[in-house]
Amino acid sequence: MSTPVGSRPALAWVVNISVILLVALWTLPTFGILVSSLRDKDQLAVSGWWTALTSSERNLVARAAPPENATLEGGRYVLTGNVFEGGSGEVTGFGISSRDPSAFAVGEEAELRGDATLTVEANGDYTIAYAGEPEPGRGQRIFVSSVEPPKFTTANYENVLFSEGLGKSFINTMTVTIPATVIPILIAAYAAYALAWMEFPGRALLLAAIVGLLVVPLQMSLIPLLRLYNTVGIGKSFIGIWLAHTGFGLPLAIYLLRNYMAGLPREIIESARVDGASDFEIFRKIILPLSFPALASFAIFQFLWVWNDLLVATVFLGNNEEQLVLTGRLRELLGSRGGNWEILTASAFVAIVVPILVFFAMQRYLVRGLLAGSVKGG
Amino acid sequence: MAISSTETASPAGSPGPGGFLLNLAIALVIMVAGIVFAVLCAVAVFAALNTVLPDIKLVQAMLVMVLGVAACFGYFWGSNRLLDVIYPPRGSRVAENINAANGIRPWLFLGPAVVILGIYLVYPVINSIVLSFHGPSGETWVGGANYAWLAKDAAFRESMRNNILWLIVVPAAATFFGLIAAALTDRIGWGNVAKSLIFMPMAISFVGASVIWKFIYDYRAEGSDQIGILNAIVTFFGAEPQAWITIPFWNNFFLMVILIWIQTGFAMVILSAALRGIPEETIEAAIIDGASPFQIFYKIKVPQIWGTIAVVWTTITILVLKVFDIVLAMTNGQWGSQVLANYMFDWMFRGLDFGRASTIALVIMAMVTPIMVWNIREARKDMK
Incomplete structure (x- = not known):
């Protein structure tokens, strides 16, 4: 809005900074789990995601090779190896007791029992030198403080998709969502046309009933439908949940589509009638194509709602391994893997990535649907 | 809001409450016929294709989606045709037939939605009220104990x-x-x-x-x-x-x-x-x-x-x-x-x-x- 007010520079600054703050508050939580899900799980467990780009300090314990592996070099028995054992990092100090893992600086010589010395270099290479032939036994424990470079990995995703069952749940969610999004549309579209453009007794009453049903809490429906399903023999099946989502989505679908269709120009429909078109033809050839924006709006609503639903899926599909949907799996992981943030963050991101992509791709229709459903004269 | 009143939807199409109920009854018959036909066809096709297609959940879901949409179209198309056969919009009684058909058609359009809304939202509200006066399994009457x-x-x-x-x-x-x-x-x-x-x-x-x-x-x-x-x-x-x-x-x-x-x-x-x-x-x-x-x-x-x-x-x-x-x-x-x-x-x-x-x-x-x-x-x- 370009009012003269917007041109005051001080105010413009305040507005810009406030919006930046708001946007940061609203995006950082999601960004946090995205960053965390890509971090190495050992680093994730000890440092905040906002430090992901800085090196992290870590204390580790390595065990040197057993003394009998020492080889004779220049009159002394020498044992060499690397404390990181294939990993990477930079040693800042080392010690020989757990109480002080950085008692010695890099390169210093530490006295060990049995007339031996230990040195650890910055790259993790250690050297133990024995004066005489060492007695066989367990390897020397070396305590190291190290600085690790930031590590990023997709291992967390591989883990949750293939070992934690998230891949299967992803398929289940797709299986639930696709038919449950598409089937209500046609049923609702015909009903909406009848309510918008056909004359019959009881129409006002039906419209009022649909507005009323819009807000009926789902909680009301769960027990009666569960009992009904068990009586009829549908039980916990995909058919049952498709039908349930169809039923729960219908009031909004009819309401949105009716409002949209009622706003279409009357002349088009009248002239088609005069030309002898039946209601069925008018609907199929004129109304349905013209209503595409409203159909798209509802499709997105229903898609997001079904994809993100936990309640209906828990009640009508059950919690068994074969049928668990993404939201149900996520909830289960929250209970069983409460502290394993590498699993939780990666799983959460898998669960939210599809709706977020759909959201950004189809935002225009979503906003239009919201406005059609909510904005009434001020 | 605009109301579509055309010459075809004159009061003659709905002569009093008796005519309205008659319209509803005819609509119900046609609807049941249409739904049964559409669902049976869909189930038959599903069963036939299922023997050929691999047993993958996602494939079945796609199939159900396509068949569901087809069944919906089939129902709406079929029931409209049936209505036109019963009340042909031609011949000597063309005006009465069109009026009668226009009294019934809205209910054919609304039918599936009304049935589903009834089962999934209206019936549960009533049933919940009844259940709230019953015991844990919903069988024994306990009055206001809950x-x-x-x-x-x-x-x-x-x-x-x-x-x-x-x-x-x-x-x-x-x-x-x-x-x-x-x-x-x-x-x-x-x-x-x-x-x-x-x-x-x-x-x-x-x-x-x-x-x-x-x-x-x-x-x-x-x-x-x-x-x-x-x-x-x-x-x-x-x-x-x-x-x-x-x-x-x-x-x-x-x-x-x-x-x-x-x-x-x-x-x-x-x-x-x-x-x-x-x-x-x-x-x-x-x-x-x-x-x-x-x-x-x-x-x-x-x-x-x-x-x-x-x-x-x-x-x-x-x-x-x-x-x-x-x-x-x-x-x-x-x-x-x-x-x-x-x-x-x-x-x-x-x-x-x-x-x-x-x-x-x-x-x-x-x-x-x-x-x-x-x-x-x-x-x-x-x-x-």
């Missing part, structure tokens, strides 16, 4: 208290932040990008949002590095870290933050549209009179969008009453954070008492009812 139990139940009282807190805080905060965000983003060049980003949490499931926020509230014992950002900030300023979601009473507010975070975008989008719809003249007049930007916002703009604010407020209120996923995932009602919807779920799944669970569901329904009545009245005003 209601008496509810009145004395401490957990129910806790849920009611928390629900009322949620009802006060969440709609107010989400509407407030939404209004601020709408007002601010409308003034800057990159406002649409900002709006998208604030709106984005709408696409995230409540469970997903719970994981996101549980990570923020994460608690490590004092002394070790905090990986939850809230405790990291708190310890940065020298205070002690807290296990936020286990602090009785205040944990409710930490859960509410999640819903506010999700719903602010919704409020923002709708209020922003309403703000843009305000007539420019009122704002220009205020500027000429020397009003400051804040005066313009609070005294000129906000009063003109009260209607929309009320709609946003009530929409979020209804959502709050149904909220369950967040509490289930974050605390499962422990540490004094129970709410009605989760308590109902608890009695349904863990308590296995359908009578008590139905009674709690009815309490939620009772709380929604005033808004429902208000919505219906507003909608009727709009349609006149």
